[in-house]
Amino acid sequence: MIARLALIVLCAAAAAARAEIPDITRNVVYQKTGNGYRLQLVEAPMPAPAAGQVLVRMRAVALNRGEIENLAPGGRDRSGMIAASDGAGIVVALGAAAKEFKVGDRVTSMYFNDYPDYPPKPGNLRDAVGSSTNGVFGEYVVLDETALVRIPSGWSDVDAATLPTAGLTAWSAVMIQGRAAPKKIVLVQGTGGVSTFALQIAHAAGATVIVTSSSDEKLGRARALGATHTINYRTTPAWGKKVAELTGGHGADLVVEVGGLGTLQQSLEAVALGGTISIVGGITGYGGELSALGVLDKAAHVVGILVGSRNQLKDLQAFMTRNKVKPVVDRVYSLGEYGAAVEQLRSGQFVGKIVVTL
Ligand SMILES: NC(=O)c1ccc[n+]([C@@H]2O[C@H](COP(=O)([O-])OP(=O)(O)OC[C@H]3O[C@@H](n4cnc5c(N)ncnc54)[C@H](OP(=O)(O)O)[C@@H]3O)[C@@H](O)[C@H]2O)c1
Numbered sequence: 001m002i003a004r005l006a007l008i009v010l011c012a013a014a015a016a017a018r019a020e021i022p023d024i025t026r027n028v029v030y031q032k033t034g035n036g037y038r039l040q041l042v043e044a045p046m047p048a049p050a051a052g053q054v055l056v057r058m059r060a061v062a063l064n065r066g067e068i069e070n071l072a073p074g075g076r077d078r079s080g081m082i083a084a085s086d087g088a089g090i091v092v093a094l095g096a097a098a099k100e101f102k103v104g105d106r107v108t109s110m111y112f113n114d115y116p117d118y119p120p121k122p123g124n125l126r127d128a129v130g131s132s133t134n135g136v137f138g139e140y141v142v143l144d145e146t147a148l149v150r151i152p153s154g155w156s157d158v159d160a161a162t163l164p165t166a167g168l169t170a171w172s173a174v175m176i177q178g179r180a181a182p183k184k185i186v187l188v189q190g191t192g193g194v195s196t197f198a199l200q201i202a203h204a205a206g207a208t209v210i211v212t213s214s215s216d217e218k219l220g221r222a223r224a225l226g227a228t229h230t231i232n233y234r235t236t237p238a239w240g241k242k243v244a245e246l247t248g249g250h251g252a253d254l255v256v257e258v259g260g261l262g263t264l265q266q267s268l269e270a271v272a273l274g275g276t277i278s279i280v281g282g283i284t285g286y287g288g289e290l291s292a293l294g295v296l297d298k299a300a301h302v303v304g305i306l307v308g309s310r311n312q313l314k315d316l317q318a319f320m321t322r323n324k325v326k327p328v329v330d331r332v333y334s335l336g337e338y339g340a341a342v343e344q345l346r347s348g349q350f351v352g353k354i355v356v357t358l
Pocket of ligand 1: 065169213
C-alpha cells in the first residue's frame with residue numbers, strides 16, 4: 001500500500017514537472033552566412049526525449065573558444081545545429097528506458113556524447129555535443145543519458161556549467177597527463193577558460209605555476225589566483241628563455257600548450273629536460289612545427305589532450321570540491337544578451353569563463 005502510494009506521488013511529481021513544460025522553446029543555433037556561420041536565437045517546438053534520453057531545462061551555458069572556431073567557414077555543415085557544449089540544468093522528463101537519471105536531478109553536459117572512461121575506445125570520440133551533434137544552448141534540450149553527469153550538492157548552475165570542456169581539458173592536461181605535484185613547475189599560456197582552470201588546478205595540486213598573458217592587469221589576476229611567476233608575452237616574446245631564467249635554468253616540467261602555431265617554439269624552449277608539453281589548442285592557429293630534434297634534445301613528452309571522460313569529470317568535481325577551488329567566471333549574461341556574450345568571448349577581454357543563464 002505504502003509502495004503504491006509512493007509510486008503515485010512519484011508519478012504525480014513527474015507529471016507536474018511535465019505539465020509545466022511549454023510547447024515552444026528557444027535555442028541559439030548556427031545559421032549559415034556568406035562567410036561561415038553566425039549564432040541566432042530562434043524558437044523551436046519542444047523536443048521529446050527518445051529512448052535513453054532525457055529532457056533538460058538548461059539553466060546556465062558556459063561558452064568556449066570552440067563556439068568561435070565553429071563559426072568559421074568549411075568543415076561539417078552546422079546549419080540549424082544547437083550551439084555550445086557546456087551546460088547545467090535540471091532533468092524535467094525521461095525518454096523510454098532512461099534509467100540513470102530521474103526527474104529533478106541536477107546535471108551537467110559532457111563534451112563527448114558517450115565517453116565513459118579514459119582511455120577512449122572506438123566510437124567514444126565520435127559525437128561531440130555542440131560540435132557535431134546538437135548542443136546545450138537552449139531553454140530545453142534533449143540529451144543522451146551518456147552525455148550527462150550529476151552536479152554535486154553545493155555547486156551553482158553557473159559554476160557547474162564551466163567544467164565539462166574547459167575544466168576537464170585542464171584536468172586532463174595538468175593532472176592526468178601532466179601529473180602536477182608539489183615541486184613541479186607548470187607553465188600556463190594566457191588567462192582564458194582552459195588556462196585559468198589549469199592555473200587553479202596546478203596551484204591546488206601544490207605545483208609552482210608560471211602564467212603568460214598579453215595583459216599586465218590579467219597577470220595580476222593570475223597572481224591573485226596562485227601564479228608564482230608571470231610573463232607578458234607581448235613585451236617578452238621570447239618567453240621560453242624567461243621561463244628558464246625564472247626557474248634557475250630548470251624550465252617548466254609541464255607546459256599547457258593552448259596557443260598552437262604562434263607558441264609551439266616557445267613552449268619547446270620553455271619545457272624542462274624530461275618535461276611534458278600537453279597539446280591542447282590552437283588559439284593562434286592549428287599547425288606549426290614542433291621540431292622532432294628539439295623534442296628529442298629535451299627528452300620531452302608531447303601528448304595530445306582531448307577533453308576527457310565522464311569518470312574524469314566526476315574526479316574533477318570531487319577535486320575542486322575537496323580543495324575549495326571555485327571556477328573563475330568573468331561575466332554572466334542573460335539569454336537575450338547571448339550576442340554580447342559571444343562578442344566578449346571573441347574579443348578575448350576576459351579572465352576565465354563567460355556564462356549565459358537561461
Ligand atoms: N583539446 C581539447 O580538448 C580542447 C578543449 C578546450 C579548448 N581547446 C582549445 O584550446 C584553446 C583555448 O580554449 P579556451 O576555451 O580556453 O579559449 P579562451 O577562453 O577563449 O581563451 C583564449 C585566451 O588565449 C590567450 N591567448 C591568445 N593569444 C595567445 C598567445 N599568442 N599566447 C598565449 N595565449 C594567448 C588569451 O589570454 P590573454 O588575454 O591572457 O593573453 C585569451 O584570453 C582553443 O584553441 C580551444 O579550441 C581544446
